[in-house]
Amino acid sequence: MGQLVDGVWKDEWYDTDSHGGEFVRDTSKFRNWVTADGTPGPTGEGGFRAESGRYHLYVSYACPWAHRALIFRALKDLQDHIGVSAVHPDMLNEGWEFREDFPGATGDRLFDSDFMRDIYLRANPRASGRVTVPVLWDRERDTIVSNESADLIRMFNRAFDGITGNTDDYRPDHLQDDIDKVNDRIYDTVNNGVYKAGFATTQSAYDKAVGPLFDSLDWIEGLLARTRYLTGDTITEADWRLFTTVVRFDSVYHTHFKCNRRRIVDYPNLWGWARELYQWPGVAPTVRPDHYVRHYYYSHKTVNPHRIIPIGPDEDWTAPHGRA
Numbered sequence: 603m604g605q606l607v608d609g610v611w612k613d614e615w616y617d618t619d620s621h622g623g624e625f626v627r628d629t630s631k632f633r634n635w636v637t638a639d640g641t642p643g644p645t646g647e648g649g650f651r652a653e654s655g656r657y658h659l660y661v662s663y664a665c666p667w668a669h670r671a672l673i674f675r676a677l678k679d680l681q682d683h684i685g686v687s688a689v690h691p692d693m694l695n696e697g698w699e700f701r702e703d704f705p706g707a708t709g710d711r712l713f714d715s716d717f718m719r720d721i722y723l724r725a726n727p728r729a730s731g732r733v734t735v736p737v738l739w740d741r742e743r744d745t746i747v748s749n750e751s752a753d754l755i756r757m758f759n760r761a762f763d764g765i766t767g768n769t770d771d772y773r774p775d776h777l778q779d780d781i782d783k784v785n786d787r788i789y790d791t792v793n794n795g796v797y798k799a800g801f802a803t804t805q806s807a808y809d810k811a812v813g814p815l816f817d818s819l820d821w822i823e824g825l826l827a828r829t830r831y832l833t834g835d836t837i838t839e840a841d842w843r844l845f846t847t848v849v850r851f852d853s854v855y856h857t858h859f860k861c862n863r864r865r866i867v868d869y870p871n872l873w874g875w876a877r878e879l880y881q882w883p884g885v886a887p888t889v890r891p892d893h894y895v896r897h898y899y900y901s902h903k904t905v906n907p908h909r910i911i912p913i914g915p916d917e918d919w920t921a922p923h924g925r926a
């Protein structure tokens with residue numbers, strides 16, 4: 603675990619001391635957009651036109667943010683158009699590595715690099731900041747398009763429709779305000795909330811995160827009692843963004859991040875919803891408990907110093923979801 607400072611790797615854990623024991627997530631540095639015609643997106647510069655084979659996605663199957671991008675690649679039939687490299691689940695002193703000694707860890711399929719940081723340094727030899735996944739790489743301009751998952755799923759949602767013919771829309775115009783409202787609360791208190799609870803180094807920082815996390819899960823349980831999906835009767839990006847945290851919850855966050863007031867299986871509506879999304883065509887192969895269980899319990903030495911991997915709950919994600 604570490605980060606780049608002016609192109610040099612420094613091995614250091616998250617600095618919570620300067621924030622009163624709280625974990626504060628770094629902002630993403632590469633914020634360009636692939637668009638259908640190469641015009642600029644909402645941020646960054648233009649020149650990234652949607653083309654088959656031009657872009658490559660770097661992921662970890664452990665990471666909930668990268669998982670969003672993998673799900674959208676599947677939902678939008680992009681597998682034949684955007685290649686993938688997956689890092690090894692252990693994130694240790696060198697950060698994410700392209701070791702191949704774990705099922706599903708592919709190595710770097712473009713450049714055969716040793717470390718994920720090599721990809722950042724290729725884009726900018728003086729890069730600074732955390733070396734995170736996901737990353738979308740442009741083979742034509744030899745640079746990173748974006749390392750922000752929230753943007754990547756919106757690009758995948760629309761930019762390649764002319765190439766794939768898949769026009770399924772997970773962010774329809776008329777639902778955007780509702781989606782953004784739900785996303786804001788869920789990002790802060792659930793997606794990032796589990797990390798804020800888990801990486802807290804003071805009791806008060808933990809308390810500040812874990813209360814709102816379970817308030818939000820209770821609120822979501824209420825929403826899903828009334829509607830099939832978070833914003834009504836059609837599934838949207840808001841559901842997929844929540845799913846990648848929910849699918850990891852009982853086996854990882856409940857124990858490792860001390861989010862243990864309740865499990866997902868204790869919420870009947872949320873648990874049914876989660877099974878429906880898991881069973882959605884194309885999604886199950888993107889869910890890799892082998893990677894996420896190993897990653898969290900083994901990589902976070904400050905949280906789990908003896909690296910003992912717990913036995914995990916017995917849950918049947920393939921049971922009928924009953925949400926129809």
Ligand SMILES: N[C@@H](CCC(=O)N[C@@H](CS)C(=O)NCC(=O)O)C(=O)O
Pocket residue numbers: 603604629630664665666667668697732733734735736749750751752
């Ligand atoms: N804002 C980013 C966050 C990505 C992120 O934090 N990824 C984690 C893995 S789950 C990572 O690569 N962390 C490495 C580090 O912080 O050094 C996104 O959503 O794309």
